[in-house]
Amino acid sequence: MRTAYSVETVRTAERALMARLPEGALMQRAAAGLAVACAELLGRVYGSRIVLLVGSGDNGGDALYAGARLARRGAGVAAVLLAPERTHAGGLAAFRRAGGRTVDPADGEETVLRADLVVDGIVGIGGTGGLRPDAERLAGFAAEARVPVVAVDLPSGVEADTGEVRGAAVRADLTVTFGTHKPALLIDPAREYAGSVRLVDIGLGDVLPEEPGLEALQHVDVAALLPVPGAESDKYRRGVVGIAAGSARYPGAAVLAVAGALRGGAGAVRYVGPAADAVIARFPEVLVSDQGPKHAGRVQAWVVGPGAGDDASVVGEVVSADVPVLIDADGLRLADRDAVRARTAPTLMTPHAGEAAALLGVAREEVEGARLASARELAARYGATVLLKGSTTLIADAAGGAVRVNSTGTGWLATAGSGDVLSGLAGSLLAAGLSALDAGSVAAYLHGLAGRLASDGAPVGAHDVAEAVVRAWRDVRDQ
Numbered sequence: 001m002r003t004a005y006s007v008e009t010v011r012t013a014e015r016a017l018m019a020r021l022p023e024g025a026l027m028q029r030a031a032a033g034l035a036v037a038c039a040e041l042l043g044r045v046y047g048s049r050i051v052l053l054v055g056s057g058d059n060g061g062d063a064l065y066a067g068a069r070l071a072r073r074g075a076g077v078a079a080v081l082l083a084p085e086r087t088h089a090g091g092l093a094a095f096r097r098a099g100g101r102t103v104d105p106a107d108g109e110e111t112v113l114r115a116d117l118v119v120d121g122i123v124g125i126g127g128t129g130g131l132r133p134d135a136e137r138l139a140g141f142a143a144e145a146r147v148p149v150v151a152v153d154l155p156s157g158v159e160a161d162t163g164e165v166r167g168a169a170v171r172a173d174l175t176v177t178f179g180t181h182k183p184a185l186l187i188d189p190a191r192e193y194a195g196s197v198r199l200v201d202i203g204l205g206d207v208l209p210e211e212p213g214l215e216a217l218q219h220v221d222v223a224a225l226l227p228v229p230g231a232e233s234d235k236y237r238r239g240v241v242g243i244a245a246g247s248a249r250y251p252g253a254a255v256l257a258v259a260g261a262l263r264g265g266a267g268a269v270r271y272v273g274p275a276a277d278a279v280i281a282r283f284p285e286v287l288v289s290d291q292g293p294k295h296a297g298r299v300q301a302w303v304v305g306p307g308a309g310d311d312a313s314v315v316g317e318v319v320s321a322d323v324p325v326l327i328d329a330d331g332l333r334l335a336d337r338d339a340v341r342a343r344t345a346p347t348l349m350t351p352h353a354g355e356a357a358a359l360l361g362v363a364r365e366e367v368e369g370a371r372l373a374s375a376r377e378l379a380a381r382y383g384a385t386v387l388l389k390g391s392t393t394l395i396a397d398a399a400g401g402a403v404r405v406n407s408t409g410t411g412w413l414a415t416a417g418s419g420d421v422l423s424g425l426a427g428s429l430l431a432a433g434l435s436a437l438d439a440g441s442v443a444a445y446l447h448g449l450a451g452r453l454a455s456d457g458a459p460v461g462a463h464d465v466a467e468a469v470v471r472a473w474r475d476v477r478d479q
C-alpha cells in the first residue's frame with residue numbers, strides 16, 4: 001500500500017522523531033537522499049552544472065545541503081537565493097564551504113539556462129497558494145531551459161494536502177519526497193506537476209499514525225482482495241449481481257455494464273431493463289428479465305443507472321433494496337438523496353467530475369481542481385461511498401477514514417462507455433462480498449490496468465477494456 005499523510009500529521013511525526021535525534025539529522029537524511037537522486041539523474045556528477053532554486057524555508061535548506069554534497073563530488077553548483085537574508089543559515093554555510101556559489105535572482109535566467117539540472121527548493125510543505133511572482137519567474141526559466149527539474153519534497157506551488165494547484169507551480173521531472181508521500185503527489189492536478197516520485201526514508205515510518213490520509217492500493221493489496229471461489233463455491237455463493245441499466249435509446253450501456261460485471265467475480269449476472277435482447281445476443285450466459293428489479297430474483301448487489309435515461313422508478317426500486325447498491329450515470333441524477341441516506345446496506349456512487357459537480361451544485365472545474373474535497377463532501381452529503389472518476393480516481397467513505405486513490409488508468413480510458421464497464425465491474429465485486437471502498441478501489445485498479453493493457457498506447461473502445469479485465473486480473477494475481 002502506498003500511503004500519504006497530511007502536512008499536519010507529517011509535522012507532528014517529524015517533531016516526535018526530531019526529539020530523539022541530534023539536531024539537523026533529519027535534514028541530513030533528506031539531503032543525502034536528494035543528492036543521490038540528483039546524481040542518478042545526471043549520470044555523471046563531476047563537471048555537471050547544477051542550479052538550486054532556494055526559498056527561505058527548510059525546503060531550501062535541503063536543497064543547499066544536497067548541493068553541498070554534489071559540489072564535493074565535483075559538480076559546479078550555483079544557488080539562486082530568493083530571500084538571501086532569510087536563507088537556511090546552516091545549509092548556506094555548508095554549501096559555501098563545499099565551494100558552491102550564490103547567484104542574485106537578477107542573474108537567475110542566465111544561470112538556469114546553462115544548467116544541466118535544476119533543483120527546486122523554493123517551497124515544500126510550508127507553502128500556500130501558487131508561487132509568488134519572483135519564484136514564478138525562476139520556475140519559468142527552468143521550464144524555458146528544458147533541463148531536468150528535481151523538486152525537493154513537492155513541486156513548489158502545489159497544495160500539499162489537497163492536490164490543488166491554485167496558481168503557478170513548478171513542473172518537475174522527478175520529485176524526491178521525504179518520510180512519506182504527501183496527498184499532492186498522488187492526486188491530480190498536482191500529481192502531474194511532480195513527474196516521477198521517489199520516496200526517501202528518513203525514519204518517519206515509526207512515528208506516523210496507523211491510518212493515513214490517503215492510500216493507493218498496489219498489486220499485492222489488490223491480489224489479496226480479489227474474490228476467489230473455493231471448493232465449496234457455487235454460483236449463488238459467489239454472489240449474483242443485478243444490472244438495471246440501458247434504455248431503448250442507450251442499449252449499449254447495458255451491454256457494457258454487463259461486460260464489466262461478467263469479469264468482476266460474481267457467480268451470475270442478472271439483467272433487468274429494456275435492452276435484454278441486446279444483452280443476451282452478446283452474452284448468452286446472462287439471466288435477463290423485462291420485469292422491474294423487485295421481480296428479478298435475488299441478487300447480492302445492484303448496479304443502477306448506466307444509460308438508464310429518465311426512469312426514476314427503477315432507480316427508486318433499486319435504492320430501496322436491502323443489498324449493496326452502485327449508482328452511476330443517470331442513476332445519480334435520478335436517485336433521491338434522502339432515500340440514499342436512509343439506506344442501511346452499502347451504497348457506492350460513481351460520478352465523473354461533471355456528475356459530481358451537478359450533485360454538489362458547483363462548476364465542473366471546481367470539482368476537477370479540488371477532487372479530494374469534492375469526493376469527501378459528496379460522500380458526506382449522501383451518506384455513501386463515492387468513487388470520483390477521472391485521471392486519478394478517488395474513493396471516499398462517508399464515515400471518513402483514509403481516502404483511496406487510483407492512478408493505474410490512462411487517458412485512453414476517456415472513451416464513451418468505459419465508465420459503464422467500471423460500474424459493472426465494481427458491482428460484481430460488491431456482489432462477491434467486498435466492501436464499497438474495496439469494491440470501488442479494486443474495480444478502479446483493474447479497470448485502469450485493463451485500459452493500459454488493451455490500449456498499449458493506441459485508441460481503445462470500452463468493450464476492449466472489458467475484455468482486458470481478465471488479463472489485468474491475471475497480471476495482479478501473478479505479480
Ligand SMILES: NC(=O)C1=CN([C@@H]2O[C@H](COP(=O)(O)OP(=O)(O)OC[C@H]3O[C@@H](n4cnc5c(N)ncnc54)[C@H](OP(=O)(O)O)[C@@H]3O)[C@@H](O)[C@H]2O)[C@@H](O)CC1
Binds near residue numbers: 154202
Ligand atoms: N521538519 C523536518 O524535520 C524536515 C523538513 N524537511 C524539509 O522542510 C520543508 C518544510 O520546511 P518549512 O517548514 O521551513 O517550509 P518550506 O516548505 O520551506 O516553506 C516555507 C517558506 O516558503 C515561503 N513560501 C510560502 N508559500 C510560498 C509561495 N507560494 N511562493 C513562494 N514562497 C512561499 C515562506 O516564505 P514567508 O511566508 O516566510 O515569506 C517560507 O519561507 C519540507 O518540505 C522538507 O523539504 C526535510 O528537511 C526533512 C526534515
Ligand SMILES: Nc1ncnc2c1ncn2[C@@H]1O[C@H](COP(=O)(O)OP(=O)(O)O)[C@@H](O)[C@H]1O
Binds near residue numbers: 415
Ligand atoms: N485522463 C484519464 N486518465 C485515466 N483514466 C481516465 C481518464 N479520463 C477518464 N478516465 C477513466 O475513464 C472512465 C470514464 O468514465 P465515464 O466518464 O463515466 O465515461 P462514460 O460515461 O462514457 O462511460 C472512468 O473510469 C475514468 O476514471
Ligand SMILES: [K+]
Binds near residue numbers: 121151152154155156
Ligand atoms: K520544492
